Amino acid sequence: MQIEKRVRDSKVETVHIVRPNHLNGANRLFGGILIQWLDEVAGIVAKRHAMTNVTTASIDNLRFIQGAYQNEMVVIVGRLTHVGTTSMEVRVDTYVENKSGVRKPINRAYFVMVALDENDKPVPVPRLILETEEEKAEWESAQKRKEMRTQRKMEGF
Numbered sequence: 001m002q003i004e005k006r007v008r009d010s011k012v013e014t015v016h017i018v019r020p021n022h023l024n025g026a027n028r029l030f031g032g033i034l035i036q037w038l039d040e041v042a043g044i045v046a047k048r049h050a051m052t053n054v055t056t057a058s059i060d061n062l063r064f065i066q067g068a069y070q071n072e073m074v075v076i077v078g079r080l081t082h083v084g085t086t087s088m089e090v091r092v093d094t095y096v097e098n099k100s101g102v103r104k105p106i107n108r109a110y111f112v113m114v115a116l117d118e119n120d121k122p123v124p125v126p127r128l129i130l131e132t133e134e135e136k137a138e139w140e141s142a143q144k145r146k147e148m149r150t151q152r153k154m155e156g157f
Contacts, residue, residue: 003126007135010048011079012041015097018072028067029074034094035062038109041078042090046113049080049088050125053116057087060110060145066096068106073097081110081135082142086122088113089142110145 016022016037024030039056046054068074075095082089090111095103117123130136 004129005049005126006129006131007080010045012044014041014076016074018068018070018074023070028069037076038092041076042092042111042113045078045080045090046088050115052123054113055116057112057114062109064107066106068096075103080128081138083125083128085124086115088125
């Protein structure tokens with residue numbers, strides 16, 4: 001029997017406060033700190049879906065739209081967009097949230113995660129149930145990103 005899970009079953013949202021130790025020389029959130037937070041969220045999404053250990057295989061389309069500054073609230077939302085046999089694509093969106101709860105996007109990235117067994121060998125993941133038009137559109141876009149990753153790999157990138 002093939003296990004299936006919904007996108008919402010593994011969705012993750014975290015909130016961080018930008019502290020002085022998170023700042024770079026320009027007094028903005030250091031990109032490396034943000035990438036760490038994004039990777040953690042993507043890993044939790046994938047682990048929830050696969051119900052096993054996971055590893056990051058690649059990060060696509062990491063775009064820094066705007067910076068985040070000291071004492072701002074950074075909200076990170078991760079959700080599955082596509083699953084293969086052993087891999088999963090996770091979209092991770094980052095926002096700065098003001099005191100009124102309004103969110104302004106500052107980053108988007110796509111992570112490819114691979115499910116692993118106790119010997120660090122890839123294992124099959126549950127199928128993904130797409131319930132909304134947005135989820136179906138994300139799946140289609142993920143297919144295109146997968147083709148581009150395959151092309152880049154063939155070209156040695």
